[in-house]
Amino acid sequence: MKRVFSSVTDGRGFDLVLVGVPFTFLLALAGLPLLYNILMSFQEVDMFSLASVIRPFVGFKNYVDLFTEPETISILKNTVIFVVGSIAGQFLVGFSLALFFWINFPGASWLRGLFLVSWVMPGLVVGAIWNWILSGDFGVLNFLLQQTGLVGGNIFWRSDPNFSLWAVILANIWLGTSFNMILLATGLAAIPADLYEAAEMDGANAWQRFWTITLPMMRSTIGAIIALGLIFTLQQFDLFAAITDGGPNNSSNVAQYWAWDLSFRQYDFGKGATISVIMTVFVMFAATVYVRSTRHEVRG
Amino acid sequence: MTHQIELSAVNKYYGAYHALKDIDLSIRKGSFVALVGPSGCGKSTLLRSLAGLETISSGDLVIAGKRMNGVPPRKRDLAMVFQSYALYPHMTVEQNLTYSLKINGVRKAERQRAAADVAAITGLSNLLHRYPRELSGGQRQRVAMSRAIIRNPQAFLFDEPLSNLDAALRVHMRKEIRALHDRLGATSVYVTHDQVEAMTMADHVVVMRNGIIEQQGKPLDLYDRPANRFVAGFIGSPAMNFIPARSTPDGRALVLDIADPQTVDLGCPLPAGRALIVGIRPEHLTLAAADAVGFKVDVATVETTGAATFITTATTPEIVIALNGRSVVTAGETIRLTFAASNVHLFDAETEQSLK
Numbered sequence: 001m002k003r004v005f006s007s008v009t010d011g012r013g014f015d016l017v018l019v020g021v022p023f024t025f026l027l028a029l030a031g032l033p034l035l036y037n038i039l040m041s042f043q044e045v046d047m048f049s050l051a052s053v054i055r056p057f058v059g060f061k062n063y064v065d066l067f068t069e070p071e072t073i074s075i076l077k078n079t080v081i082f083v084v085g086s087i088a089g090q091f092l093v094g095f096s097l098a099l100f101f102w103i104n105f106p107g108a109s110w111l112r113g114l115f116l117v118s119w120v121m122p123g124l125v126v127g128a129i130w131n132w133i134l135s136g137d138f139g140v141l142n143f144l145l146q147q148t149g150l151v152g153g154n155i156f157w158r159s160d161p162n163f164s165l166w167a168v169i170l171a172n173i174w175l176g177t178s179f180n181m182i183l184l185a186t187g188l189a190a191i192p193a194d195l196y197e198a199a200e201m202d203g204a205n206a207w208q209r210f211w212t213i214t215l216p217m218m219r220s221t222i223g224a225i226i227a228l229g230l231i232f233t234l235q236q237f238d239l240f241a242a243i244t245d246g247g248p249n250n251s252s253n254v255a256q257y258w259a260w261d262l263s264f265r266q267y268d269f270g271k272g273a274t275i276s277v278i279m280t281v282f283v284m285f286a287a288t289v290y291v292r293s294t295r296h297e298v299r300g
Numbered sequence: 301m302t303h304q305i306e307l308s309a310v311n312k313y314y315g316a317y318h319a320l321k322d323i324d325l326s327i328r329k330g331s332f333v334a335l336v337g338p339s340g341c342g343k344s345t346l347l348r349s350l351a352g353l354e355t356i357s358s359g360d361l362v363i364a365g366k367r368m369n370g371v372p373p374r375k376r377d378l379a380m381v382f383q384s385y386a387l388y389p390h391m392t393v394e395q396n397l398t399y400s401l402k403i404n405g406v407r408k409a410e411r412q413r414a415a416a417d418v419a420a421i422t423g424l425s426n427l428l429h430r431y432p433r434e435l436s437g438g439q440r441q442r443v444a445m446s447r448a449i450i451r452n453p454q455a456f457l458f459d460e461p462l463s464n465l466d467a468a469l470r471v472h473m474r475k476e477i478r479a480l481h482d483r484l485g486a487t488s489v490y491v492t493h494d495q496v497e498a499m500t501m502a503d504h505v506v507v508m509r510n511g512i513i514e515q516q517g518k519p520l521d522l523y524d525r526p527a528n529r530f531v532a533g534f535i536g537s538p539a540m541n542f543i544p545a546r547s548t549p550d551g552r553a554l555v556l557d558i559a560d561p562q563t564v565d566l567g568c569p570l571p572a573g574r575a576l577i578v579g580i581r582p583e584h585l586t587l588a589a590a591d592a593v594g595f596k597v598d599v600a601t602v603e604t605t606g607a608a609t610f611i612t613t614a615t616t617p618e619i620v621i622a623l624n625g626r627s628v629v630t631a632g633e634t635i636r637l638t639f640a641a642s643n644v645h646l647f648d649a650e651t652e653q654s655l656k
Contacts, residue, residue: 043556085508192384192386193381194384194386195386195388195389197351197353197373197386198380198382198386198387198388198447199383199388199399200352200353200372200373200374201351201353201373201374201378202399202400202403202447202451203374203381203400203401203403203404204374204399205374208403212388212399212403213388216390217389217390219390240529
């Protein structure tokens with residue numbers, strides 16, 4: 001007891017306590033569930049064996065079964081389209097807005113802050129708003145498209161298998177754009193103004209300055225935002241629940257939503273866990289890219 | 301064409317703030333011109349206006365015979381060395397040097413040869429593949445210089461390029477920049493707040509204050525014949541002493557307004573019965589024999605560097621005397637000072653303009 005007490009007063013061993021507390025916390029609340037999930041993906045799990053840890057070991061059967069299911073490939077394809085489409089849209093719109101506000105007209109920073117409103121909204125609320133916008137009969141999006149003459153008839157965004165995935169992507173772009181914009185704006189603001197002056201003296205026009213100064217100086221920020229985008233899009237769940245429920249006929253279903261569907265609607269916990277493990281690998285990859293790109297920031 | 305850069309009646313406003321007031325300045329081809337003055341005097345604004353990074357509000361700016369008022373910086377063919385160096389952090393030294401060539405479409409082999417040539421002049425040959433973050437302050441400074449040199453521009457613009465270096469390196473780079481200027485025969489405009497830099501490097505010094513040019517000329521002309529009290533006090537180190545005084549009604553002697561007013565006979569005619577400011581440099585004051593012409597002061601402090609001794613008096617305003625070598629004078633003592641009449645500068649008490 002005395003030793004424990006003195007370890008706090010003289011500081012020795014206290015560092016271990018400081019590391020130990022968050023480490024225990026992480027292990028209990030993130031590490032163990034993750035390991036349990038991996039374990040489940042190699043077991044046969046049903047409603048009756050749910051409470052026990054030791055269950056029949058089936059090796060890679062869950063993985064093999066998963067890839068023989070007819071919907072797997074199309075759902076994985078949807079996931080890729082969702083991730084790429086969302087990230088590309090969020091990044092392009094976000095970067096354009098960041099560059100736009102970079103001009104720094106009166107009220108620019110105030111307006112830029114206002115954009116964050118979309119990001120702080122709960123996914124289900126955003127989903128509800130977009131349900132109104134996307135509505136086939138009376139939605140404002142259809143109205144705009146028809147008034148501008150881009151389409152002839154109503155598009156049933158949420159129930160047409162050709163558009164259902166894009167309906168969610170559209171909402172997700174709207175949701176994530178402002179976060180992209182804020183991070184990219186911070187990156188832009190960190191580029192010293194005299195670099196542009198030096199480049200201007202060196203003969204570069206605005207377009208050349210963008211390609212030779214802005215973009216390379218933004219490399220680490222862009223790497224980070226895309227890695228974070230990958231993580232956030234693979235976490236996106238609420239919008240699917242609110243807008244399409246993965247349908248119709250899995251046309252807008254993606255891996256993360258399917259994992260939940262398998263586990264908690266079809267009670268096929270083994271397969272649900274298997275999808276989660278596959279996704280974890282991708283997220284780990286994204287996390288590595290993120291950590292590396294923040295570490296390799298260019299400093300003058 | 302002897303004038304490389306000519307400014308006539310140039311004005312610059314920031315909103316209501318009048319930063320440059322009717323600036324007239326001609327810079328000869330191949331000369332080294334220093335713009336010097338306290339912060340906020342407009343010297344940097346003037347340099348940035350030459351560069352095109354600021355647009356002048358009125359007047360004419362002519363570079364190499366062409367009017368350049370609204371021309372963007374990239375079309376002025378001037379190279380600038382920034383105070384912060386502004387090196388491109390994501391490029392190697394070689395890429396930094398050749399950026400302007402690349403922008404202008406020069407082929408890679410040619411760019412590399414040009415970089416190697418310039419690096420040989422500035423001593424960067426073995427650093428070409430390093431990044432700026434891997435260089436010391438002095439090396440970065442050299443890269444900034446080389447980046448300007450490689451372009452062979454109409455003129456070099458320097459914006460306080462030495463202010464981020466330590467004192468020893470600054471003295472060294474001062475000589476190096478001047479040597480480079482002579483070697484390249486280029487026109488250089490150099491902004492600094494340090495009058496020693498201006499005096500030692502430039503052929504032509506322009507002293508500015510509050511957006512106007514107070515005086516311009518050869519460095520020693522400014523030292524010997526300052527046009528007004530400001531220039532007199534700004535040029536020279538330690539700074540010139542200023543003593544309020546009045547000339548006697550017959551215009552034969554000066555009454556110095558220190559402690560108890562003392563009369564000094566200069567032996568030359570003065571404007572009679574007038575309020576004046578007497579300016580005299582510390583190095584022009586000497587200790588006087590007890591019976592010689594001069595004035596009495598009490599000594600407050602004595603500082604010696606070995607090579608020189610600086611005596612500060614207990615008078616108001618205090619007077620600094622710079623003596624060569626060492627002195628037996630101690631604090632608290634009363635001494636007599638004298639000076640040659642030819643070294644005295646007289647300024648009108650009201651207008652502060654020189655009366656000589």
